Amino acid sequence: MHKILVIDDEETIVTYLTLVLEDSGYATISAEGADEGLALAREERPDLITLDIMMPKRSGLSAFAEIKKDSELASIPVIIISGFTALYDLRDPEAFGSIVQDGAIPRPEYCMEKPIDIPDFLRAVKLLCEGGSMPAENAL
Amino acid sequence: MRPEEEVRKWIEEELFDRVPVAISVIDRDYHIVEANETFERTYGKAKGKVCYGLYKNRAERCEHCGAARSFEDGRIRVSEEMGIEREGEQTWYMVHVVPLVRPDGSIPFVIEMSTDITEAKTLQKEKVAAERLAAVGSTVAGLAHGIKNIIMGLEGGMYVVNSGLKRNDSQRLLSGWQMLEEEITRISAFAKEFLDFARGREPQVSLVDPNRVAAKVVELFHDRAEQSGIALQADLDPGVPEAAIDEEGIHSCLTNLVSNAIDACEMSDKKSKHVVLSVCDHDGVLCYEVSDDGCGMDYDVQRKVFTNFFSTKAAGRGTGLGLLATRKIVQEHGGQVAFESERGNGSVFRLELRRENLPEPSERGSMDAHEPARPQPKGS
Structure with missing residues (x-):
């Protein structure tokens, strides 16, 4: 059974995503913030991470950078789930490049804008857990 | 001749x-x-x-x-x-x-x-009407943007309630219902805030030390900035004279700007993050400036900046109508909001309050006396 780590500062969102995943046969763990999420990821080695960006204290983006730079975590697929605004849209390759200052960081495996489409989400989770990758258009 | x-x-x-x-x-x-x-x-x-x-x-x-x-x-x-x-x-x-x-x-x-001045007045009215229309259009778009988190929360609540009903799981049902209650409260608060904004608030104008308002706002955000590793400071000027302003209104404007600046820093992955709120006064213009070295905005974002920053995240984080309300308050003072931003480098937002345009402290009337005093009789 695949294990998914859900990271979001809003309890409602965490409850929603974990129940949806559990109902679809996944095991779940969750964290309310970036630091907690990273610690949990190292401890539990999930098969996939969902990550919110706008969180107090530490941006999800900073956590994402750390994941991709850590040899032990870099291979875990990450789905960024956030309320994208025109201020930043990580689905846009150019935007990603300028928001994430470090050019060595690859883009997330998938990006979804809140409110998310659940069937779409579950399809992406299944595909990524099985080692596949999202078709290029889906990233936009 | x-x-x-x-x-x-x-x-x-x-x-x-x-x-x-x-x-x-x-x-x-x-x-x-x-x-x-x-x-x-x-x-x-x-x-x-x-x-x-x-x-x-x-x-x-x-x-x-x-x-x-x-x-x-x-x-x-x-x-x-x-x-x-x-x-x-x-x-x-x-x-x-x-x-x-x-x-x-x-x-x-x-x-x-x-x-x-009929022609100039007509043009002015048309301009104001056009701006108001544009504001309504972009406000609607901005609203939709701002309530994304709430919508997802509501959808989440519905999912949990429905699946609780299907499974006959009363605990899940209850949990889902509580989620819905929470999200409905948030959306109501937001709607109320928006209605208050649309209705407008009567400005209470009095002579105020501009530094005081700035100092209060910086203090308000002290803890949050510290938790997020952001260096937040006030750059005050004790030489700035008093000004006739609506203290509560300007306070909420500065709160909005500082909150946005902190958000921009939190969103960036840079190591060092700075937000500065400064007060200055020259050429008859009282200026409040909030600068940050956060993620900055590109041209497309700048165009929509007055409606982009609605946020309905959990309490205490960037709630409210953002720059839309700020601009309205500043315009009521006869001033304007200006900004510069560069993607990746940060932003500077400025409230420019021309002193001669400031409202009269608690006095209104269509015919107010000009500055020149009573003309002196000849020979004196």
Whole structure:
């Protein structure tokens, strides 16, 4: 059974995503913030991470950078789930490049804008857990 | 004739009638004793008639009669007035009311000079209407943006309630219902805030030390900035004089700007993060400036900046109508909001409050006295 780590500062969102995943046969763990999420990821080695960006204290983006730079975590697929605004849209390759200052960081495996489409989400989770990758258009 | 003589003759004999400004002289009974050609062309035969009858088709004196006040205090006044022309069209005038003050201080006459500004006024109104329309359009878009988190929360609540019902799981059902209650509370709070904004709030204007407001806002965000590893500081100037402002309104503007700046820093992955709120004053403009070195905005984002920052994240984090409300408050002070931003480098937002445009502390009226004091009698 695949294990998914859900990271979001809003309890409602965490409850929603974990129940949806559990109902679809996944095991779940969750964290309310970036630091907690990273610690949990190292401890539990999930098969996939969902990550919110706008969180107090530490941006999800900073956590994402750390994941991709850590040899032990870099291979875990990450789905960024956030309320994208025109201020930043990580689905846009150019935007990603300028928001994430470090050019060595690859883009997330998938990006979804809140409110998310659940069937779409579950399809992406299944595909990524099985080692596949999202078709290029889906990233936009 | 020498040139100076020719000019003097022209001034004495022709100027009064030639100027494209309607001039009338009224006595203390509001009867017109003298009027120039432009006046009569605009309003018809004038002598002997009452000014309010000709200008405004009224049977009695106007409520905020500037002439009346000038008869009292001898001060020059200027205002914008609406008039009805001879053919019945509505026009706008800039009216100067100039009392004729005798050496003994008595004021037998008041001169009214009216310049037609109908065209400029029409353009101004059209501009305001267009801006309001644009604001409504982009506000609607901004609203949709801002409530994404709430929508997802509501969808989540529904999922949990529905799956709880399907499984006959009353615990899940209850949990889902609580999620819905929470999200509905948030959306209600947001809607209320928006309605308050639309309705408008009466500004309470008083003389305030501009530094004080800035200091309070910085203190408000001290803990949050520290938790997020952001260096937040106030750059005050004790030399800045008091200003007539709505303290609560300006406080909420600065709160909005600082909160946005902190968000921008939190969103960036840079190591060092700085937000500075500064106060300065030059060339008659009181300035509040909030600068950050967070993620910055590109051109497309800048275009929509006044509606992009609605946020309905959990309590205490960037709730409210953001820059839309800020701009409204600043405009009520006769000022403007300016900003510069560069993607990847940060942003600077500025509230520019021109002192001469600031509202009167708790005083309102359409005809307020001009700065020049009562003209002194000749020889003193």
